[in-house]
Amino acid sequence: MMGRVPYAIRRHNRAMISATAGKCGGAGSSGDVSFYCHPDMHISVFIHESAHSADRGTSATQVWRSAVQNDECVPDPYGNSNFADNFAQVAVLWTHLVGQRQHNNLGGGQFSCMRNQLEQISKALAAWRIQAPRNTLQPGQQLEQDEALTSPNGAYRLVLQTDGNLVLYVSDNTVPANSLWTTGSFRRGPHRFEVQPDGNLVIYDGSNQASWASNTRRQNADRGRLALQDDGNLVFYDNNNQPIWATNTCCFIAPRQ
Structure with a gap:
């Protein structure tokens, strides 16, 4: 128990x-x-x-x-x-x-x-921190604010913060020194980050307006997946398992703080 x-x-x-x-x-x-x-x-x-x-x-x-x-x-x-x-x-x-x-x-x-x-x-x-960990999102799925993806090895976190910023951290110490990548999308919430069926990754603010997007729509990714990998890279794969977007944050291993 x-x-x-x-x-x-x-x-x-x-x-x-x-x-x-x-x-x-x-x-x-x-x-x-x-x-x-x-x-x-x-x-x-x-x-x-x-x-x-x-x-x-x-x-x-x-x-x-x-x-x-x-x-x-x-x-x-x-x-x-x-x-x-x-x-x-x-x-x-x-x-x-x-x-x-x-x-x-x-x-x-x-x-x-x-x-x-x-x-x-x-x-x-x-x-x-208390949700069941997951490392992937499929089309139609989303992160709500204060939710996260966690790499399978537990070393990396992608957190949709309450300020609307989507941040990739190394370690669970979510301080600026440990951020590897950020969308810089600060808006009034509540926020959500969606993997849309059209293949676009979008953050919506409390007024349902897009505050950030990957601009990857219509790239044969309606059955794709967004994955936070053990190497620290966040990658969006299309239906053929080919990468069409990434944060390019591979291999930043050690937390800075």
């Missing part, structure tokens, strides 16, 4: 202890160690306990506490226990919203009463 917890949430969990049922109550954590007393616990319990390790002091900041105090609700009564448990419960909800691709509008009106908390968790746990 722990393997279903997104890596970005469980990465700081140094140990997981399985205790005999009846010898302890429920589940808990201490520092970066979590323990579980029953074999049939829901995945949300594992996410919650792992989120305590992913917290790294965020719930103790004034920014987080102000977000909680300025909102009208928390995810559930347990979220009222303390700020640390509140952070963990919001992380559980955020993981669900990302999995359902409802993260772009922070869950919409259903969760508007906790919008400030969701805005802060989106900064602490970017959606692309």
Whole structure:
């Protein structure tokens, strides 16, 4: 079950202890160690306990506490226990919203009463960090803002940032020093990056206007694919597996920061 917890949430969990049922109550954590007393616990319990390790002091900041105090609700009564448990419960909800691709509008009106908390968790746990990794897009598929492609070896990330810029990074430390390529497309969002059926790669802004395009339409790529490769190159292949567009970023191996 722990393997279903997104890596970005469980990465700081140094140990997981399985205790005999009846010898302890429920589940808990201490520092970066979590323990579980029953074999049939829901995945949300594992996410919650792992989120305590992913917290790294965020719930103790004034920014987080102000977000909680300025909102009208928390995810559930347990979220009222303390700020640390509140952070963990919001992380559980955020993981669900990302999995359902409802993260772009922070869950919409259903969760508007906790919008400030969701805005802060989106900064602490970017959606692309907790999504299931993928390295290709086919015609008709898209990246929404704060989503990414990840090379199979995990060394490179193509991130559609919330500012509308599509950036290829070496490493998951998404700082300017690690960027290899960028579209420079800054517009008002929400944004989306589409691999269109006509073979064109296009970024659309919040007004549905194109802010960047590859200009590769009508090149026999309606069944092609855009792939982020292990060598760091982002390549668009046509129906015959021939490259028709690329970022030409091959072989930049080492992160700069």
